[in-house]
Amino acid sequence: MTDGMDVGWRLVDKVYELVRQMLTFGQQANGPVVRFEQPDKLKELLDVSLRTTPETFDRLVAACSNVIQYSVHTGHPFFKNQLYGGVDPYGLAASVIIEALNTNLHTYEVAPVFVLTEMEVIAMIKSAIGLPDSEGTFCPGGSIANMYGLSIARHHYDSATKQQGLFGLKRMVIFTSEEAHYSVKKAALFMGFGTDSVVTVRCNRDGSMNIAALKESIAEVNKDSDRRAFCVWCTSGTTVLNGYDSLDEIAAVCKHHGLWMHVDACLGGVALLSPNYRHLMKGYERCDSLTWNWHKAMGSPIQTSLFLSKHKGLLNECHSQHASYLFSENRLYDTKYDVGDSSIQCSRRPDAFKIWLMWKAHGLDGLVALAERAFGNAEYLAERLRANPNFRLVNNGVNGCSVCFWFIPCRLRGAPESDSFWREVGKVNLALKLKMVATGKAMIAVQKLPDQNLVEFFRVTFTCHPTMGREEVDGLVDTVLRAAQDL
Amino acid sequence: MTDGMDVGWRLVDKVYELVRQMLTFGQQANGPVVRFEQPDKLKELLDVSLRTTPETFDRLVAACSNVIQYSVHTGHPFFKNQLYGGVDPYGLAASVIIEALNTNLHTYEVAPVFVLTEMEVIAMIKSAIGLPDSEGTFCPGGSIANMYGLSIARHHYDSATKQQGLFGLKRMVIFTSEEAHYSVKKAALFMGFGTDSVVTVRCNRDGSMNIAALKESIAEVNKDSDRRAFCVWCTSGTTVLNGYDSLDEIAAVCKHHGLWMHVDACLGGVALLSPNYRHLMKGYERCDSLTWNWHKAMGSPIQTSLFLSKHKGLLNECHSQHASYLFSENRLYDTKYDVGDSSIQCSRRPDAFKIWLMWKAHGLDGLVALAERAFGNAEYLAERLRANPNFRLVNNGVNGCSVCFWFIPCRLRGAPESDSFWREVGKVNLALKLKMVATGKAMIAVQKLPDQNLVEFFRVTFTCHPTMGREEVDGLVDTVLRAAQDL
Numbered sequence: 001m002t003d004g005m006d007v008g009w010r011l012v013d014k015v016y017e018l019v020r021q022m023l024t025f026g027q028q029a030n031g032p033v034v035r036f037e038q039p040d041k042l043k044e045l046l047d048v049s050l051r052t053t054p055e056t057f058d059r060l061v062a063a064c065s066n067v068i069q070y071s072v073h074t075g076h077p078f079f080k081n082q083l084y085g086g087v088d089p090y091g092l093a094a095s096v097i098i099e100a101l102n103t104n105l106h107t108y109e110v111a112p113v114f115v116l117t118e119m120e121v122i123a124m125i126k127s128a129i130g131l132p133d134s135e136g137t138f139c140p141g142g143s144i145a146n147m148y149g150l151s152i153a154r155h156h157y158d159s160a161t162k163q164q165g166l167f168g169l170k171r172m173v174i175f176t177s178e179e180a181h182y183s184v185k186k187a188a189l190f191m192g193f194g195t196d197s198v199v200t201v202r203c204n205r206d207g208s209m210n211i212a213a214l215k216e217s218i219a220e221v222n223k224d225s226d227r228r229a230f231c232v233w234c235t236s237g238t239t240v241l242n243g244y245d246s247l248d249e250i251a252a253v254c255k256h257h258g259l260w261m262h263v264d265a266c267l268g269g270v271a272l273l274s275p276n277y278r279h280l281m282k283g284y285e286r287c288d289s290l291t292w293n294w295h296k297a298m299g300s301p302i303q304t305s306l307f308l309s310k311h312k313g314l315l316n317e318c319h320s321q322h323a324s325y326l327f328s329e330n331r332l333y334d335t336k337y338d339v340g341d342s343s344i345q346c347s348r349r350p351d352a353f354k355i356w357l358m359w360k361a362h363g364l365d366g367l368v369a370l371a372e373r374a375f376g377n378a379e380y381l382a383e384r385l386r387a388n389p390n391f392r393l394v395n396n397g398v399n400g401c402s403v404c405f406w407f408i409p410c411r412l413r414g415a416p417e418s419d420s421f422w423r424e425v426g427k428v429n430l431a432l433k434l435k436m437v438a439t440g441k442a443m444i445a446v447q448k449l450p451d452q453n454l455v456e457f458f459r460v461t462f463t464c465h466p467t468m469g470r471e472e473v474d475g476l477v478d479t480v481l482r483a484a485q486d487l
Numbered sequence: 488m489t490d491g492m493d494v495g496w497r498l499v500d501k502v503y504e505l506v507r508q509m510l511t512f513g514q515q516a517n518g519p520v521v522r523f524e525q526p527d528k529l530k531e532l533l534d535v536s537l538r539t540t541p542e543t544f545d546r547l548v549a550a551c552s553n554v555i556q557y558s559v560h561t562g563h564p565f566f567k568n569q570l571y572g573g574v575d576p577y578g579l580a581a582s583v584i585i586e587a588l589n590t591n592l593h594t595y596e597v598a599p600v601f602v603l604t605e606m607e608v609i610a611m612i613k614s615a616i617g618l619p620d621s622e623g624t625f626c627p628g629g630s631i632a633n634m635y636g637l638s639i640a641r642h643h644y645d646s647a648t649k650q651q652g653l654f655g656l657k658r659m660v661i662f663t664s665e666e667a668h669y670s671v672k673k674a675a676l677f678m679g680f681g682t683d684s685v686v687t688v689r690c691n692r693d694g695s696m697n698i699a700a701l702k703e704s705i706a707e708v709n710k711d712s713d714r715r716a717f718c719v720w721c722t723s724g725t726t727v728l729n730g731y732d733s734l735d736e737i738a739a740v741c742k743h744h745g746l747w748m749h750v751d752a753c754l755g756g757v758a759l760l761s762p763n764y765r766h767l768m769k770g771y772e773r774c775d776s777l778t779w780n781w782h783k784a785m786g787s788p789i790q791t792s793l794f795l796s797k798h799k800g801l802l803n804e805c806h807s808q809h810a811s812y813l814f815s816e817n818r819l820y821d822t823k824y825d826v827g828d829s830s831i832q833c834s835r836r837p838d839a840f841k842i843w844l845m846w847k848a849h850g851l852d853g854l855v856a857l858a859e860r861a862f863g864n865a866e867y868l869a870e871r872l873r874a875n876p877n878f879r880l881v882n883n884g885v886n887g888c889s890v891c892f893w894f895i896p897c898r899l900r901g902a903p904e905s906d907s908f909w910r911e912v913g914k915v916n917l918a919l920k921l922k923m924v925a926t927g928k929a930m931i932a933v934q935k936l937p938d939q940n941l942v943e944f945f946r947v948t949f950t951c952h953p954t955m956g957r958e959e960v961d962g963l964v965d966t967v968l969r970a971a972q973d974l
Contacts, residue, residue: 008580009576011576011577018584020499023499037599043603052851055850070600075589087587093498096499096502096583097506099579102573102574102782103558104789110568113529116529141835144631161676165675165680181833192679193652194652195649239810323726330917346628347628349627349789357547361542365541
């Protein structure tokens with residue numbers, strides 16, 4: 001320790017104290033989810049400006065305290081705006097270790113513990129979900145994990161693309177549902193396919209892909225001499241309705257046409273852990289590749305995105321470049337533990353370690369119980385809403401861990417359900433969402449689905465953290481009703 | 488807090504204690520860099536296995552303690568194996584906040600503080616290095632940041648590629664030096680260009696691109712009707728020698744041929760902060776895009792990879808998909824603060840916040856001083872090695888923050904420098920490196936450059952953290968000499 005860095009370590013201690021206070025008090029239902037401020041006001045409150053000279057210790061502490069105070073408390077039970085929530089405490093403990101060790105998963109030499117724990121995590125997930133013959137890696141986010149699916153699918157389709165790229169080839173078509181995550185289009189444009197290569201397929205009311213429409217789309221592409229069907233990108237858990245595609249049926253279609261089957265289970269993969277809900281993904285074991293964000297439902301801190309492939313060795317075959325300055329035969333150990341070359345990244349954080357510590361602490365049984373509780377909370381919320389005339393469920397209301405619903409104000413109850421009725425319902429729901437944000441009471445996603453003629457509705461997605469009980473679900477309903485009183 | 492999660496928070500406290508002990512005692516030169524164990528032995532020591540049932544609190548604490556003990560201590564002053572080192576304490580404090588808040592940079596709504604602090608960091612970096620009219624974003628690692636360069640270059644070259652991809656186009660050629668990072672080839676294969684699109688250009692002895700060879704390569708490609716020159720991927724700080732390409736000369740070539748100029752300054756960007764070393768990157772202000780890993784020299788925890796582009800608005804134009812469930816006009820604030828759509832990721836960690844807190848704490852002046860010290864340490868080490876007949880410098884020995892050298896054992900001193908002499912020097916240097924790892928005394932990269940006929944040599948790259956003084960540089964030299972005694 002030289003040069004006053006000890007002041008730095010003192011700040012780390014102080015920040016840890018602040019964070020622990022937040023974790024203790026910021027996750028209680030009676031506190032605010034956010035103290036909303038307009039950007040210009042918040043810039044002042046934070047003293048956001050950076051300068052040439054250092055701040056004093058006290059001003060740094062104040063800055064950190066403000067940062068925490070004015071951030072959204074994703075661990076609050078009424079933060080239901082995105083598909084993730086608070087952190088699992090064991091996952092957070094693991095994060096603290098990772099950040100302090102500041103290391104990288106290139107090689108066993110530089111990250112012995114993290115290489116072994118990642119291998120163990122992947123092996124145990126494969127075994128828990130019954131895909132023992134697959135291989136996997138962790139990626140910085142679901143979008144990039146999904147790109148891995150397209151990358152190895154392309155290599156499998158034509159391994160010459162590794163050297164030659166896509167120039168001069170026929171357009172390779174990716175089929176996906178119109179409710180699929182936008183990352184399929186970002187992947188297509190980024191990876192040189194172009195968004196025209198993505199053919200979107202009509203959905204059923206529950207958000208799942210319509211299989212007849214898929215078959216028609218494939219037949220149409222196959223008639224076209226400039227295009228060739230390449231891959232079906234399925235979704236287990238769509239962003240808005242949490243719809244699950246019928247993987248079994250899609251697998252049969254893929255087999256028939258010789259197409260790669262990729263499953264984006266970033267949101268919905270949590271069903272794989274649940275004996276009661278695994279049926280939502282029936283047929284997943286027939287896919288070629290699959291992605292699953294553990295930072296969504298499971299609460300391992302952002303980001304823990306798993307990519308799994310049934311084609312052993314393909315990740316390395318497709319991505320390796322054998323850089324001699326990193327991957328050398330001259331090691332003290334078996335170089336099969338140097339895992340970095342199958343990644344498209346050079347620096348890769350040991351995110352799997354968060355899952356390792358969570359698994360150690362909860363056991364697989366405990367993780368399953370947490371998942372079951374998230375599904376159970378969704379069922380319970382749907383039940384509560386069904387029983388209250390101020391709410392109307394979208395479709396059957398519950399899909400996996402998500403519940404979609406409208407608030408119907410008293411003045412509209414019983415009115416004829418004309419276009420103007422629904423326009424008004426949409427407006428009220430949006431206003432209600434914004435009001436809850438402005439007052440910090442709750443943050444719940446509001447979305448519309450114009451393709452399905454659905455005006456703005458609420459979507460609550462339950463996650464394993466914060467661990468909610470029935471009283472907290474009741475509290476969520478009460479909070480919405482209270483905020484809606486004068487709307 | 489329900490269901491015994493309080494045990495989880497108790498573990499977070501205990502882990503924080505262990506981490507602080509490590510940061511206090513694990514960074515001292517007399518402790519080990521690593522306690523090296525073979526994989527099978529380490530699996531046992533860690534009890535790496537995951538089970539169905541939970542572990543006890545005491546066993547969890549023991550596991551965390553082992554994880555820390557058997558990991559490589561990148562904060563040790565003699566960890567010089569990769570291009571990063573220990574963490575800046577303020578950066579670590581910021582990490583703890585980020586991990587606990589578990590948030591995401593999609594929108595101002597969900598990450599108000601982190602959107603504003605990222606904007607401020609990017610604005611201040613632009614201003615500090617004199618590129619006020621550029622735009623930027625943070626990426627999970629340098630490889631992906633470099634891909635951003637190719638992505639917007641492609642869009643700029645032909646915006647129809649966003650929809651249409653590369654099918655049917657002429658091969659687009661990327662010129663780079665043979666010493667460039669392997670991520671250029673990974674980017675090419677991943678993004679659909681294919682590795683054949685990368686034309687590597689000969690280097691000078693110092694690791695910089697040979698400009699005459701670049702001109703020849705471009706002329707050759709331009710004669711070929713199947714290929715078209717597209718972009719020059721320059722390197723400021725090559726991986727092995729830390730060579731800096733002559734950006735000024737390359738800028739002139741790019742201008743002449745209408746090529747995109749991308750600068751991979753992931754390693755060498757630290758020179759931009761130093762009035763004394765900025766000349767290494769003379770001409771950088773003429774580039775189209777640039778990447779810079781702050782987690783390398785500056786010590787912000789992994790990963791803080793900045794991507795900058797001189798073409799304002801292009802990031803969004805190239806990557807946006809306008810997902811309505813995420814980016815809505817129905818907000819309480821000006822949606823110019825919803826920054827997520829210009830990224831290829833959906834979930835993106837607020838890594839820039841680490842730099843924000845470091846900058847607050849050190850001031851720009853302090854960051855510059857840290858950078859100057861890293862360069863100064865490299866100069867001092869080169870001086871020490873020049874004065875000792877047991878060492879031989881590679882080339883002039885020092886390039887930016889890096890020093891490359893051979894250890895020459897006494898028995899070889901003065902011997903004729905035949906092929907067998909050099910083969911023996913290579914073997915000795917490799918053995919010395921492995922011996923230091925096995926005993927935990929130091930971890931220093933050893934590399935060879937067959938293209939330049941250079942056998943295995945040591946490369947020491949200085950970073951801002953851990954902050955090393957001259958005594959610690961002396962200690963590093965002594966450690967190598969001591970380990971070499973019987974080789």
